[in-house]
Amino acid sequence: MxxxxxxxxxxxxxxxxxxxxxxxxxxxxxxxxxxxxxxxxxxxxxxxxxxxxxxxxxxxxxxxxESRFPPWDPGQRAPDGIIVLGGSIDANVSLARDTPVVRRSPDRIIAAAALARQYPNARVVFTGGSPRLVSDAREADYAAALFASLGVDRSRLIMERQSRNTHENAEFTKALVAPKPGERWVLVTSAFHMPRSIGLFRKAGFPVEAYPVDWWVGxxxxxxxxxxxxxxxxxxxxxxxxxxxxxxxxxxxxxxxxxxxxxxxx
Structure with missing residues (x-):
């Protein structure tokens, strides 16, 4: 409901x-x-x-x-995992054209791919199903090809394709990857979307570090x-x-x- x-x-x-x-x-x-x-x-x-x-x-x-979270601090230890929230890919147009179509917020995928190349041992999770009320197209079904084109090996990718909103992004991703205590996970999404996203991951009991991108205000x-x-x-x-x-x-x-x-x- x-x-x-x-x-x-x-x-x-x-x-x-x-x-x-x-x-x-x-x-x-x-x-x-x-x-x-x-x-x-x-x-x-x-x-x-x-x-x-x-x-x-x-x-x-x-x-x-956009001001709630500073740029990510890499610190001394490499992250164990990188999570990128959906919202960039138009799954319906991608399905119709049989190719990934990025409609908005491309920085999410670009930044996550750059992080993945910088930290080759980190798992990479893309979480995004369909945000529409009625649709069989899923963002995650097209994200793997985009990451591969940006130099990320498909064997590292974990695709979560059932979530329909940010609340489900957090809940389903936690269930999928089963994070262990002490692991370091980085969350990539638009800066304006980061407060709500972090709040939901905290509520789900999944500690993540904010990696804001896609700013709209200078x-x-x-x-x-x-x-x-x-x-x-x-x-x-x-x-x-x-x-x-x-x-x-x-x-x-x-x-x-x-x-x-x-x-x-x-």
Whole structure:
């Protein structure tokens, strides 16, 4: 039920979808006796879309998410395993084209492959099934070919293909690799996604070290910058709001212990 709600309600409340829906509702109402309300909704939707597209709002929402974990410190001991979260590969298009298609966040796979080459004895886990409500395509089915093309031997790869969200990424990966006390595992995912991911792995009882990649904000000064391309601004705002909603939902349902997990906790 949680997964279904996260996909249906989550998509409906995504900023761009919600504001377009608000504008359409306003247009419908403007043709009725509630025309004043309708016009108000249309104006509100238009103004908020402009704010989401061009203002620093998206950057300001992303910055605290991306600032929770510093770059990974390799330390003195090589990691025993590297975990990379799915979200980069479009499994449905990959299935249709019969080749891996990377849609977004390619840094996750690139960074994990670089780590794997640097630490040749580390196990490499890719965790990602299908995030869609109805689909037989799985990200993990196409990830192995990408890692192989980046110089990682297939014999080192462990593919977890059943998970549908980050909660299942953590639970299923732990069950699959059975980490031993004292082992060092590195988690690779987008910087904005790292707080929720670390919180879920902690809750699952799987200690991992954060290896954030795929930053969307350059720093504190950049967080105050306006955007000149509407699509860029809308993308940032959409990603940020979804991630904050995810953190709130996971905290309310007890799936994470802290609203905004960070490096200095536990």
């Amino acid at each position: 949680f997964f279904i709600l996260s996909k249906t309600l989550g998509n409906a409340l995504a900023p761009v979808n919600f504001l377009i829906g608000l504008g359409v509702l306003g247009a419908i109402l403007s043709a009725t006796r509630l025309s004043s309300l309708g016009r108000g909704l249309m104006i509100t939707a238009a103004v908020l879309l402009v704010v989401a597209a061009f203002s620093p709002a998206g950057r300001l929402l992303l910055y605290p998410l 720093g504190r000064r950049d967080a105050l910058s306006f955007t000149t391309l509407a699509l860029d601004g809308l993308s940032r705002t959409d990603i940020a709001v979804r991630e904050w909603f995810g953190l709130i939902a996971y905290r309310v349902t007890g799936r994470i212990d802290d609203l905004l997990p960070g490096a200095d906790e536990h």
